Amino acid sequence: MKHVNSLISIIIFCLFLNVFNTNAQQKEIPKEERLAWFKDAKLGIFIHWGIYAVNGIDESWSFYNNYISYTDYMKQLNGFTAKNYNPNEWAKLIKESGAKYTIITTKHHDGVALWDSKFGTLNTVKKTPAKKDLIKPFVKAVRKQNLKVGLYYSLLDWSYPNYPNFTRTESRYKKDEKRWADFTKYNFGQLNELTTFNPDLYWFDGDWEQPAEKWKAKEIRALLLAKNPNTIINSRLQGYGDYATPEQGIPITKPTSKFWELCMTLNNSWGYQPNDKNYKTVNQIIRIFVDCISMGGNLLLDIAPKPDGTIPSEQVAILKGLGRWTKKHKEAIYGTRAGIPKEHFNGYTALSKDKTILYLYVDNKPNGPLLIKGLKNKVNRIWVVGNGTKLSHKVIGKQYWSSVPGMLYIDVPEKVQDKDVTVIAILLKGKVALFREEVKAIESN
Numbered sequence: 001m002k003h004v005n006s007l008i009s010i011i012i013f014c015l016f017l018n019v020f021n022t023n024a025q026q027k028e029i030p031k032e033e034r035l036a037w038f039k040d041a042k043l044g045i046f047i048h049w050g051i052y053a054v055n056g057i058d059e060s061w062s063f064y065n066n067y068i069s070y071t072d073y074m075k076q077l078n079g080f081t082a083k084n085y086n087p088n089e090w091a092k093l094i095k096e097s098g099a100k101y102t103i104i105t106t107k108h109h110d111g112v113a114l115w116d117s118k119f120g121t122l123n124t125v126k127k128t129p130a131k132k133d134l135i136k137p138f139v140k141a142v143r144k145q146n147l148k149v150g151l152y153y154s155l156l157d158w159s160y161p162n163y164p165n166f167t168r169t170e171s172r173y174k175k176d177e178k179r180w181a182d183f184t185k186y187n188f189g190q191l192n193e194l195t196t197f198n199p200d201l202y203w204f205d206g207d208w209e210q211p212a213e214k215w216k217a218k219e220i221r222a223l224l225l226a227k228n229p230n231t232i233i234n235s236r237l238q239g240y241g242d243y244a245t246p247e248q249g250i251p252i253t254k255p256t257s258k259f260w261e262l263c264m265t266l267n268n269s270w271g272y273q274p275n276d277k278n279y280k281t282v283n284q285i286i287r288i289f290v291d292c293i294s295m296g297g298n299l300l301l302d303i304a305p306k307p308d309g310t311i312p313s314e315q316v317a318i319l320k321g322l323g324r325w326t327k328k329h330k331e332a333i334y335g336t337r338a339g340i341p342k343e344h345f346n347g348y349t350a351l352s353k354d355k356t357i358l359y360l361y362v363d364n365k366p367n368g369p370l371l372i373k374g375l376k377n378k379v380n381r382i383w384v385v386g387n388g389t390k391l392s393h394k395v396i397g398k399q400y401w402s403s404v405p406g407m408l409y410i411d412v413p414e415k416v417q418d419k420d421v422t423v424i425a426i427l428l429k430g431k432v433a434l435f436r437e438e439v440k441a442i443e444s445n
């Protein structure tokens, strides 16, 4: 009888999914509209918070890679207190950094849910001294700061008894439709619970272990968009996502995806690891951020709270240092679009949304005037962003009979330079127009 009941519940569940599938496809709001805020936001803060902070070890991977036994990894549950957790303070710091959105891990690959899930029992309410839902107050605090909120969710769950994979050397089963169906019901159950927080963004992870059909990725997308047609989904849903998510390494060539976000740690660890002192400097992070802006992408910077909920002082300092620069240069960050090809300016550039302002990001001390080549536009005026100083400039080498533009030189006095990255704005007459032809021999003067 028990088997018949579980079979019936799975059939009902599949019918439920089907309803979402058909409805959502009809209603899907175009990506350009849904991701408009994301494209303008430029900076997000990622938060990896979980029991792995207790020992300061790799999140989930430490038991998956057999660095520690699963039993010993799970003993960290007893040390996860969240006793100093202050989501309002977190949200204020995130806002101060200049981020416009933030994404928190609701459940990593270890299967420990940070909210009061009714699916399974492995969560911070039931199994840790924190004894509370950590997601609901976070979402509320972020909304209070008028920031967008995203929820990270690991599709794979190495703790769930009916999930096939367990560690790199041990799996629970190879093929078992009934056990997989139970896992799918659990996954959808938790996803359905996450929709009650009504996030602006879902950040999936761990999709690499199964194909889209097995995850029911199409149905997951349908469910999430049916609940909130404006929500957006990252790339890690086996082809059913909205934007690309390069990780840790700055893209060397501009990503082909129109919408993309580089996620990156401040040191080398996603979670809190006190032994990892290999922090990037604020200057290095600003230059990485400017690199992403110049290619039309976002930067999602990760912070790693301690088990009690405090954010490591090094990470607070970095976010505050970043905030100094973003506050001063906000006009050259939010709402900008990818810059011009490097042949025209030996550095990072971006354009205003209407393409009439060209921003130059100068991350080194200039050895003389800056040079921009192949700019067809006349210059209206040039100023230092965040400082307002108007800069003198001159165009040389323009032959009246030639279509090749002259070379634009801009003086940047030492006293107007920013200690990290100086930003110069060039207001053009009309939308940016670049000379991209081959310069030929001269036939007539």
Ligand code: FHN
Binding pocket: 059, 061, 205, 206, 247, 263, 270
């Ligand atoms: O395996 C995870 C890893 O632990 C971390 O969460 C990163 C963050 O983007 N995502 C996966 C690795 O790509």
